[in-house]
Every structure is written in C-alpha cells, then in structure tokens.
Amino acid sequence: MSLLHTLHHRGLISQVSDNLALASHLSSGAQSVYAGFDPTAPSLQVGNLVPLLMLRRFQLAGHRPVAVLGGATGAIGDPSDRAEERSLNDAATIERWLEGIRRQVARFVDTEGERGGLILNNLDWTRDLDVIAFLRDVGKHFSVNAMIGRDFVRSRLEREGAGISYTEFSYVLLQAHDFLHLARSHDCRVQIGGADQWGNLVSGIDLIRRVLRKPAYALSMPLIAKSDGTKFGKSAGGSVWLDRTQTSPYAFYQFWMNSADRDVVDYLRVFTLLGEDEVDAAATAVDERAHQRDAQRLLAREVTRLVHGDEGLVSAQRITEALFDGDIRALGRDDLKQLEQDGMDATRLAPGTGLLAALTAAGLAKSNGAARRLVDANGVRLNGESVTDPALSLDVSGALFGRYHVVRRGRKSWHLIVLEA
Numbered sequence: 001m002s003l004l005h006t007l008h009h010r011g012l013i014s015q016v017s018d019n020l021a022l023a024s025h026l027s028s029g030a031q032s033v034y035a036g037f038d039p040t041a042p043s044l045q046v047g048n049l050v051p052l053l054m055l056r057r058f059q060l061a062g063h064r065p066v067a068v069l070g071g072a073t074g075a076i077g078d079p080s081d082r083a084e085e086r087s088l089n090d091a092a093t094i095e096r097w098l099e100g101i102r103r104q105v106a107r108f109v110d111t112e113g114e115r116g117g118l119i120l121n122n123l124d125w126t127r128d129l130d131v132i133a134f135l136r137d138v139g140k141h142f143s144v145n146a147m148i149g150r151d152f153v154r155s156r157l158e159r160e161g162a163g164i165s166y167t168e169f170s171y172v173l174l175q176a177h178d179f180l181h182l183a184r185s186h187d188c189r190v191q192i193g194g195a196d197q198w199g200n201l202v203s204g205i206d207l208i209r210r211v212l213r214k215p216a217y218a219l220s221m222p223l224i225a226k227s228d229g230t231k232f233g234k235s236a237g238g239s240v241w242l243d244r245t246q247t248s249p250y251a252f253y254q255f256w257m258n259s260a261d262r263d264v265v266d267y268l269r270v271f272t273l274l275g276e277d278e279v280d281a282a283a284t285a286v287d288e289r290a291h292q293r294d295a296q297r298l299l300a301r302e303v304t305r306l307v308h309g310d311e312g313l314v315s316a317q318r319i320t321e322a323l324f325d326g327d328i329r330a331l332g333r334d335d336l337k338q339l340e341q342d343g344m345d346a347t348r349l350a351p352g353t354g355l356l357a358a359l360t361a362a363g364l365a366k367s368n369g370a371a372r373r374l375v376d377a378n379g380v381r382l383n384g385e386s387v388t389d390p391a392l393s394l395d396v397s398g399a400l401f402g403r404y405h406v407v408r409r410g411r412k413s414w415h416l417i418v419l420e421a
Contacts, residue, residue, distance in 0.1 A: 002027070003061045009276075012054065014195040017205055017218040020102035022092050022190065025217060026063065030115055033058045036122070036178065037105060038070035038078060039097035043243035046219070046233045046255070047194075049303070050221050052108040054192055055117070056273065058228040064096050064115050066188055067105045068178055069098050078175075079168035080196050086168070104242045118186070122178050125185075137175050141210045142203070144296030147172065150199050153313035159342050172203050180211060189216040195223050224270065225330030227262040233312075234365070242307050249308040253316035255359065256300035257293070260285050264295045307341040319343065323414060328384035328406045336404045339416050346416040351399075353417075355392040359414055362415045365409065374409065381408040394419065 004023050005014050018023055035051040037044065046050075055065035060129060074094050077086035084137060089097075102119060109117035147169065156164040182188035189208065191201050201218035208216040224232040234241055239256045241247040247255075257266055265283045266275060279409075282295040302314045319335050322328055340346050347362045356371040359380065364369035374380055375390045383398070383406050394417055396402050405417040 003058070003149050007054075007057070010034035012050075012057075012221055012265060014220045014222040014272060015198055015218075017202065018215075021215060022217040025190070025215075030062050030064060032066050032118075032182070032186050032192060033190040033192060034066040034068060034179070034188050036070055036073065036175065037101060037190045038074040039089075039094050039101055040074060040077065041239075041241075042097050043241040043246050044101055045242065046240045046271075047224060048068065048242070048306075050224065051192060051194070052105065053273070053306075054221060055273065056108045059110060059117055060273070062115075064186075065109045065117035066186060067100060067109050067117065067119045067123045068182070069105070069119065071095070071098055071121040072126035073122060073171065073174050073178070074098075075123075076174065076198075078200070079156070079164060080200065085165060088167075091251075091254060094131060097404060100243060104307075107189075107309075114320050120175075121327045122181075125181050126174065126177070127200065134173075134177070138173055138180070138207065138213075141207055142173060142230040144177075160180055175200045177206040179216065180207050183208050183212055183214065183216060189214065190219065191216070192219045195220045227260055232420050244308060244312065245341075248341045248343060249316045249320045250335070250338045251306065251342045253300045253304045253313070253320065254343075256303050257320075258294050259296050259299060261290045261295075265376050266300055268295065268299050268302075270399050271282055272299065272306070274298075274302060285371065296299070327401070331400070331406075333401045336406075336416075339406075340404070344414045344416050346418055348418045348420045349394065351396045351419045352393050354366040355380075355387065355394060356390055358394055358405075358406070358417055360408075362407065362411045364413060364415055379410055382406070 002023060003026060004013070004019065026244050027117065032057065035055055037048065055067060059065045071094060075088065075091070077088065079086070098416065099344065100122065105119055109119055111117050111119060143197050146155070152326050153164055154167070179191055198218070201220060205218055207218045208214055218329055235255050237251065240252060256267070265286060266280055268279045281296055285292070285294040301313060304316055315335055319331060319338065322330050344361070347358070349358055349361060355375065356368040358370035359365040359374065360368055366372055372390045375387055378386060378388065380387045385402055394405050396419060399405055399419055403419050405419070407415045407417060
C-alpha cells in the first residue's frame with residue numbers, strides 16, 4: 001500500500017489539501033515534510049506523539065522530516081481552539097522549555113546521514129525579520145475578512161468580554177511565513193498538523209503559491225478522543241507528559257495500561273509503529289480474551305519504549321510486577337522515586353512514627369483504633385511483609401533505602417510512606 005493509503009487505513013488522516021497531487025509529490029522521490037511544536041509548557045504531552053510519530057512514519061518511508069520548534073511562534077501562542085488569550089512567557093523561559101522539547105523530538109527524528117531529518121528553531125529566521133518587509137511581503141497576501149471569518153476568531157469576537165489581540169490574530173502569518181521559509185531553503189512543501197490547525201496549514205499553502213508560484217500540500221491528523229467522551233491525555237494527576245520528571249515512566253506506562261477495550265486497538269494504530277498484522281492480532285485478543293489485557297500491555301510496552309527507551313520500560317514493568325506480586329524489595333531506588341513522584345499516593349512522616357498513626361495519616365484507616373483492628377486482622381503489609389505488631393514504628397533502619405515504607409492494605413490499596421527528618 002502507498003504511504004497515504006496506509007495512513008488513511010490507520011485513521012491518521014483527517015484532511016488532505018489535494019490527495020492525488022500529494023500522493024504524486026511523495027511518489028516522485030524523497031520529500032521534506034514539516035511539523036511545528038510550540039513551547040507552551042516545559043514538555044510535550046501524549047497528544048504530541050501523533051505528529052511526532054507521523055514525522056517518523058514519513059522518515060521510515062524514505063522522506064525527510066523537519067521538526068520546527070517555535071522559538072518565535074511560541075512567544076505569541078496559537079489562538080486556535082482557545083477560549084481565552086494565552087499568557088505570554090519571557091524569552092528565558094521559552095528557551096529553557098525549547099531545550100527539553102528538542103531532546104524529546106530527537107527521539108523520533110533521526111538527524112544522522114545524508115537524508116537525516118532537521119530540528120530547527122523558527123526564531124533563527126524570524127528574530128531579525130524587518131517588520132515593514134514582513135507586512136509588505138507576507139501581510140499583503142492575507143485577507144482580514146477571511147481571517148475574521150475563521151471559527152476561533154469569530155467565537156472570540158462574539159464572546160462578551162473576550163475578543164482577540166492583534167498578537168494572537170497575527171499568529172497565522174508567522175506560521176505561514178515558516179512554511180514559506182522552509183519551501184525556499186529546504187524545498188519543503190508538505191506540512192502536517194492537528195485538525196485544529198487546518199486554517200493555519202492552508203494559509204501556508206496559499207502563501208507559497210502566491211509568492212513562489214509552486215504547489216504545496218497540507219495534511220491534518222484527527223484530534224484523539226476517548227470513547228467515553230472524556231478528554232484524551234489526562235490522568236488523575238493531570239496531563240500526561242513526555243518528560244519523565246513530570247510524568248514518570250511508571251505512571252506513563254500505567255496511563256496506556258488503563259486504556260479502555262474500545263480504545264486500545266485504535267491507540268495501537270495511532271501511537272505505535274507496529275505492523276497491521278500485530279495490530280490485528282491485538283484486536284483478536286480484545287475480542288476473545290479482553291480480561292487478560294494483552295492489547296493494553298502491548299500498547300504500554302511499545303509507547304513507553306518509544307518515549308523512555310528500554311531503561312524506562314524495564315523500570316515501569318518492574319514496578320508493575322512488584323506491585324502485582326507484592327515483591328516490593330525487588331524495587332530499586334529510582335523505582336521508588338517514581339512512585340513518590342506520581343506512582344501512588346504518598347505521605348511524608350518523621351522517622352519513628354508509629355504504624356497506627358501512619359495508617360491514619362495516610363488515610364488507610366479512619367482512626368488508630370480502626371488501624372489496630374486492621375493490623376490484628378492481618379490486613380496490612382509493610383514493604384512486602386505481613387505486619388502483626390501494632391506497636392511497630394516506621395524507622396529509617398527498616399525503610400527501603402533508608403527512606404521508603406510501602407504499605408499495602410488488603411489486596412489493592414497501596415500507599416507510600418516517605419520518611420523525612
């Protein structure tokens with residue numbers, strides 16, 4: 001199958017500006033394909049995996065991926081699909097965020113070799129842009145009437161007390177200018193983005209056609225939704241990030257493990273590079289033995305390896321198996337730090353705190369009396385061992401790595417006690 005046919009089959013295409021012309025362009029040789037990533041936070045999140053993996057798919061098909069980091073556009077902020085004006089960040093913050101995002105993008109864009117991909121910063125060609133020349137050479141090609149007619153602009157103008165600043169209104173010009181610059185400097189005439197970016201993508205096509213008198217193409221990807229109607233990319237702790245300091249590999253792995261049966265096969269097509277045979281086998285597993293969660297395990301393994309590498313995956317699997325089997329002492333120091341970060345509820349207590357007081361402080365028992373009854377009923381395990389002494393104190397000497405006590409109440413309630421001086 002052609003690349004575009006494969007992408008359609010996997011549900012990865014929402015719109016294409018000219019399907020036949022794009023197919024012809026891609027089949028004529030190695031082409032450059034560009035996607036942009038604005039630094040709106042210190043890290044990309046799981047939704048950004050869709051364009052990242054799309055760039056990877058194009059590279060595996062013999063094309064050249066171009067990832068553009070928004071040092072310039074990120075200073076303004078894309079107003080698409082936003083009800084309110086963005087808060088503007090200072091240059092130092094944007095630069096710091098860009099460095100982290102650059103490392104994340106580099107996991108998906110191979111920059112080595114003759115056809116290696118590019119990771120660029122649009123501030124490099126925007127920083128010294130002359131405002132008069134920009135307004136004459138770029139701005140003159142944009143109709144204000146058409147820009148006002150865009151859905152997000154109209155909705156902001158119609159909302160009482162809202163409106164839109166000229167700063168955000170001009171974002172589309174900067175993104176179109178990026179596409180024009182890439183067309184000139186790298187003969188890049190394919191841009192991809194989320195479905196909510198369609199207006200920006202098409203504006204770049206029009207600008208290239210008007211200025212260079214060459215065809216350009218846009219491909220948008222669907223925004224990922226969950227079958228139950230809740231927002232994709234959120235967990236109990238908030239957004240699921242690609243940076244391990246914001247979402248640990250274990251919590252990341254568990255996010256995918258918790259995928260619903262109705263969603264998991266679609267996620268395998270969108271968020272992994274697995275072949276169709278493997279995806280079809282996973283679909284069969286969901287139909288015939290959903291309770292075993294083989295498809296979820298495959299999804300979690302593949303995506304965690306892509307984002308966090310083999311080391312992150314092994315750690316996430318080790319923590320998962322330890323909590324399932326109760327072999328807590330198999331956990332390493334980094335594993336426990338992940339649990340402290342976002343893997344389970346944690347309570348910080350002073351060394352020497354009594355077990356009953358700790359159970360109460362952790363919310364595992366309503367009172368010391370209830371905690372005592374729980375211990376007497378053999379309902380508490382500490383660091384994998386059954387506890388029978390209600391007078392036990394949680395000391396540094398018995399703690400894992402001198403700091404951690406992992407408490408299990410019953411079969412499924414876990415809590416981390418972190419000792420602090």
